[in-house]
Each structure stands twice: as C-alpha cells, then as structure tokens.
Amino acid sequence: xPPLDQRADSDGRFGLDRRIRLKAPLPLDCGATLAAPExxxxxxxxxxxxxxxxxxxxxxxTGDQHVTGVHPRSGKPGWWSRLVGPGLPIDPARxxxxxxxxxxxxxGTSGPAHIDPATGQPYAMAFPVITIRDxxxxxxxLLDHLGVERVLAVVGGSMGGMQALDWAVAYPDRVRAxxxxxxxxxxxxxxxxxxxxxxxxxxxxxxxxxxxxxxxRAPLAGLAVAxxxxxxxxxxxxxxxxxxxxxxxxxxxxxxxxxxxxxxxxYLRHQGLRFVERFDPNSYLYIxxxxxYFDLAEPHSGRLAAAFAGTRTRFAVISFDSxxxxxxxxxxxxxxxxxxxxxxxxxxxxxxxHGHDAFLLESPEMNRVVDGFLRVGTA
Amino acid sequence: MSLRPxxxxxxxxxxxxxxxLDVGCGDGALLAALRADKRVDGRGIELSAANxxxxxxxxxxxxxxxxxxxxxxxxxxAFDVAILSNTLQAMAAPAAVxxxxxxxxxAAVVSFPNFGHWRVRVTLGLGGRMPVTRTLPVGWxxxxxIHLCTIADFRALAATLGMRVDAAVYLTGDRPVGATAANLLxxxxxxxxxxx
Numbered sequence: 001x002p003p004l005d006q007r008a009d010s011d012g013r014f015g016l017d018r019r020i021r022l023k024a025p026l027p028l029d030c031g032a033t034l035a036a037p038e039x040x041x042x043x044x045x046x047x048x049x050x051x052x053x054x055x056x057x058x059x060x061x062t063g064d065q066h067v068t069g070v071h072p073r074s075g076k077p078g079w080w081s082r083l084v085g086p087g088l089p090i091d092p093a094r095x096x097x098x099x100x101x102x103x104x105x106x107x108g109t110s111g112p113a114h115i116d117p118a119t120g121q122p123y124a125m126a127f128p129v130i131t132i133r134d135x136x137x138x139x140x141x142l143l144d145h146l147g148v149e150r151v152l153a154v155v156g157g158s159m160g161g162m163q164a165l166d167w168a169v170a171y172p173d174r175v176r177a178x179x180x181x182x183x184x185x186x187x188x189x190x191x192x193x194x195x196x197x198x199x200x201x202x203x204x205x206x207x208x209x210x211x212x213x214x215x216x217r218a219p220l221a222g223l224a225v226a227x228x229x230x231x232x233x234x235x236x237x238x239x240x241x242x243x244x245x246x247x248x249x250x251x252x253x254x255x256x257x258x259x260x261x262x263x264x265x266x267y268l269r270h271q272g273l274r275f276v277e278r279f280d281p282n283s284y285l286y287i288x289x290x291x292x293y294f295d296l297a298e299p300h301s302g303r304l305a306a307a308f309a310g311t312r313t314r315f316a317v318i319s320f321d322s323x324x325x326x327x328x329x330x331x332x333x334x335x336x337x338x339x340x341x342x343x344x345x346x347x348x349x350x351x352x353x354h355g356h357d358a359f360l361l362e363s364p365e366m367n368r369v370v371d372g373f374l375r376v377g378t379a
Numbered sequence: 380m381s382l383r384p385x386x387x388x389x390x391x392x393x394x395x396x397x398x399x400l401d402v403g404c405g406d407g408a409l410l411a412a413l414r415a416d417k418r419v420d421g422r423g424i425e426l427s428a429a430n431x432x433x434x435x436x437x438x439x440x441x442x443x444x445x446x447x448x449x450x451x452x453x454x455x456x457a458f459d460v461a462i463l464s465n466t467l468q469a470m471a472a473p474a475a476v477x478x479x480x481x482x483x484x485x486a487a488v489v490s491f492p493n494f495g496h497w498r499v500r501v502t503l504g505l506g507g508r509m510p511v512t513r514t515l516p517v518g519w520x521x522x523x524x525i526h527l528c529t530i531a532d533f534r535a536l537a538a539t540l541g542m543r544v545d546a547a548v549y550l551t552g553d554r555p556v557g558a559t560a561a562n563l564l565x566x567x568x569x570x571x572x573x574x575x
Contacts, residue, residue, distance in 0.1 A: 316435065335442050336452040344422070347442040348431040365432050372436030 032128035040108025041100035045092030058156030058163035089371035106280035125211035157181035184330035186295035198226030224272030236355035304337035384553035397459035403466035407434030495529030
C-alpha cells in the first residue's frame with residue numbers, strides 16, 4: 001500500500017474541486033427522478049487502509065463544498081475552517097473529509113441553473129422540488145463512488161445538521177456517529193414563515209420571470225431582500241444591539257429619507273449585495289423549500305423517537321443559547337427522542353452572544369466537544 | 380484515578396458489562412472509571428454545560444439536563460443501574476426522582492450526606508446553628524441542599540415507596556462505618572435500591 005498522500009494524489013476521485021456525474025438515475029421524494037445528476041465535492045486527507053476514517057461534512061443553506069482551506073472564488077477561508085483543518089477536531093491528517101454541494105445548489109451540483117437534458121435549456125422551475133432526504137441520497141451515491149461504505153461521522157450545522165440527522169435515519173448502518181449543531185429535526189412554523197418571506201421577495205422581483213431568467217437579468221434585488229431577512233434570523237437581538245445599536249451610518253443626523261441612515265441597515269444591504277454575487281435565486285427557492293419540508297417525525301405520526309428506533313449510531317447534539325432560529329428547545333426535542341430510542345447521545349447547550357451564526361464562529365467549547373466525541377473508539 | 384469516597388464505593392457496587400445511567404455525573408469521573416474498569420455502557424445527565432463539555436471531551440455520552448425533569452424522557456428498563464450520587468438532597472421532589480430511577484433502571488445506587496451524623500446533631504441540637512461540615516460544606520443561605528435527610532429517614536422513605544434496600548454502605552471520610560450506629564456515626568450513606 002503506497003503512502004496515504006500518494007494514494008490521494010493518484011486517485012482522481014479525491015482532492016479539491018471534484019465533480020462526478022452519477023451513472024444511475026436518482027429517485028426523488030417527489031416521485032421524479034434525475035437522470036444523471038452531477039455532484040460537486042471536495043475531499044481532504046486520505047481514506048485509511050481500514051476505510052474507517054471518513055467524515056462527511058454537510059453544509060448549510062447557502063454554504064458549499066469548500067469547507068476549509070482558501071475558497072477558490074472568494075479567496076476567503078472555507079466556511080467551517082474553524083472546525084475543519086490541520087490540528088482541528090476534523091483533521092485531514094487523521095480523517096478523509098468529504099463535503100459536497102447539496103442537490104439543488106448552485107456550486108456545481110445539479111440544480112435549477114443546470115441544463116435539463118430533456119430540453120437542452122436550464123431546468124429553472126422544471127427542476128423537481130427536492131428534500132433533505134434527496135440531498136442525503138445524492139451524498140450516499142457520492143460515498144459509493146468514493147468507495148466509502150461506512151463513515152466515522154456525518155457532521156453538520158443548521159441545514160447541514162438536518163442532513164446529518166437524516167443520514168442516521170436513512171442509512172443507519174453507514175453512520176457510526178452524528179454531530180448535529182444548531183439544528184432541528186423539523187422546520188417550525190416560524191422557520192417556514194421566514195423562508196416564505198424570502199421566496200416571495202425573489203418571486204415578486206419582475207426579473208424572476210417565473211424562474212426563466214437564465215441568460216437575462218436575474219432577480220438579484222429580490223434575492224438580496226431574501227438574504228437580508230434571513231440574515232436577521234442568524235444573529236441575536238443582543239448581538240445586533242451590541243454591534244450596531246441605533247448608531248447612524250456615515251452621518252450625524254437622521255436624513256428624513258430612506259437612505260441607510262442606520263448602521264444596521266447599511267450592514268444588511270451590504271450582506272444582501274454580497275450574497276447575490278454568489279448565489280442563484282432559484283437555488284434559494286429550492287433549498288429553502290427542502291428545509292421547510294423537513295420533519296423527521298412526520299413518517300412516524302409525529303413520534304420522533306420512532307425515526308431513531310433501534311439506532312446504533314452515536315449522536316452529539318449542540319445548541320447555542322442565543323440561537324432563536326433553531327433554539328435549544330428544538331435540540332432538546334431531538335435529545336429526548338434519542339433517549340427514548342435508547343441511543344448513545346450527548347447534548348450540550350453552549351453560551352454565545354452570536355445567535356445562530358455561533359456555530360460558524362470561534363467556539364473552543366464546541367471544538368472540544370466535537371474533538372472528544374469523534375475520538376471515541378479511534379484512539 | 381482517585382474517586383471521591385462515595386463514588387469509589389458506588390464503583391465497587393456496579394457489576395461489569397452493565398448499562399449505567401449516572402444522574403448528575405459531573406465531569407464524568409465515575410463513568411470514565413466504570414468504562415475503563417468494568418466495560419460499563421454508561422450514560423450521564425449533568426446540569427452544568429462546562430461539566431458536560433468535559434465529560435463529552437472524555438468520550439462519554441452525557442446530556443445536559445435536569446434530573447428533576449429529564450428522567451421522564453427515558454424508557455422503562457433502559458438501564459441496569461441508575462446512579463444518583465450526592466444529589467438527592469438537592470432535588471425538588473426526591474421521592475418522585477427515586478421512583479423515576481427505579482422505572483428506568485432495575486437498580487438504583489443513591490448516595491447522600493447523613494443529616495443524622497453526631498456532629499450535625501450537636502451543631503443543631505446543642506449549638507442551635509445549622510451545620511457546616513465536611514459533607515455539608517455550604518451555609519444554609521447558599522446551600523443547594525433543600526431536602527436533607529438522615530439514614531433512618533431514607534430507609535423510611537424507601538419503605539413507603541415500596542422499594543427494597545439491597546445493600547447499604549456507610550462512610551466517615553473514606554472509612555467504612557458499621558451498620559449498628561450508622562445513623563449517628565456515618566457522614567455519608569450509599570444505598571442500593573430495587574423495586575419491591
């Protein structure tokens with residue numbers, strides 16, 4: 001067996017910025033199938049000879065496969081480079097780290113901007129409505145392609161945490177452990193409501209054109225508003241107050257107009273404008289829909305414990321006290337169900353002023369918990 | 380690894396290869412010892428986030444929660460043994476917690492400070508002051524202990540609840556005390572309870 005790094009180099013399946021086109025059609029929850037979907041992904045590190053060190057990292061709503069290292073488009077660090085990277089709890093020196101752009105996304109995996117082989121035109125709204133389970137199915141196909149039968153862990157935050165939980169339900173024998181951070185086992189009415197505001201902002205933009213805007217002007221104003229509304233849900237009230245308060249932006253007095261008088265307005269507009277440079281509005285519709293449809297208990301008449309019945313997967317559930325998007329109460333609901341299913345579960349609520357975004361920020365406590373949790377049985 | 384004296388006694392009472400729930404497990408010291416020495420499949424509940432983080436970082440399955448509320452989440456007979464060490468006296472509803480322990484586990488190991496110890500009696504009976512002792516180190520206005528009891532009280536409660544006392548160990552410091560005058564001489568007690 002050659003050294004691990006050479007195996008990675010010589011095997012085109014592994015490395016940065018990879019793509020595959022699945023050979024078999026992918027059946028979807030909605031009843032449709034995708035004939036030959038593409039998956040864009042990255043891997044870091046190498047599979048151990050025993051094949052037991054793979055960690056699948058799942059990204060959030062607007063994340064991508066560039067989990068760590070330098071992002072090829074933005075030049076900034078990958079979205080979870082505080083948890084994933086050399087010397088960190090998820091470490092390419094010890095793990096084969098896999099992260100794929102989700103189905104419906106816009107970073108290389110098949111989504112509404114891709115060409116529909118049936119028409120030769122972009123799918124747009126002809127792309128089938130997808131679910132979290134569909135994303136997980138696509139990831140499972142990717143693992144098949146990589147020769148990874150069973151993963152050490154599936155790890156994700158926010159929508160990535162939903163995928164991680166769903167992995168344990170859909171493929172219990174392929175997942176030894178799940179780390180689910182700042183997430184929920186279902187979307188609440190409030191979660192759905194905020195997403196609906198975002199979708200309506202996009203669809204109310206005249207440039208949306210029923211989704212058929214490819215080749216023309218995209219509904220970027222609508223997407224920016226969607227992002228602004230969503231961004232508020234990622235922060236805490238206390239965090240916003242501490243960061244901006246009622247401070248004015250570049251002026252000494254109110255303008256008595258509708259410029260961005262306040263710093264918080266300017267900040268949100270900036271967030272919206274930056275976001276539209278990198279995201280497809282239709283992907284935003286599809287992916288938010290997928291999270292709204294997510295409810296692990298739904299097939300079990302609302303009994304979440306039944307979804308995890310008989311599981312042998314270990315779980316670590318982490319919430320943040322200032323996260324009101326996926327609050328601790330939702331994490332506790334997951335933990336209660338796992339206890340009722342006799343699962344090996346760890347749970348901790350960590351303290352942070354940063355709201356939902358805390359899971360992406362520096363959190364030594366989170367790193368400590370994830371590190372200890374993942375090292376079990378691997379020492 | 381050196382365990383607190385009551386924890387060392389508890390560890391000695393746990394059979395190998397059992398499923399154990401440690402309620403109020405702290406940083407997981409007992410669970411870690413049980414896992415290492417007895418291959419126990421252990422779980423824990425702990426109130427403090429810092430303790431939970433420490434326990435999970437040791438590779439233990441521990442959930443942040445409150446024994447008073449969260450024991451209800453566990454199914455009946457989920458464990459062989461449930462441990463409640465030095466915590467019963469701080470519970471809002473000790474009788475209900477004991478009943479829950481013996482619902483989710485076939486046996487409960489419970490340790491508590493003995494309020495019948497002679498030093499406590501002297502301080503209160505002769506001195507007229509609430510005791511501050513080695514096992515009750517915090518003054519009355521700051522102590523979390525709201526339901527203190529003597530060894531005799533505990534036996535009476537177990538009888539009232541229809542629970543069987545399978546074993547009892549009495550301690551002063553880390554030294555065992557005979558059963559005869561335990562209610563007077565023991566600072567701490569460790570009871571093994573089973574369903575009656």
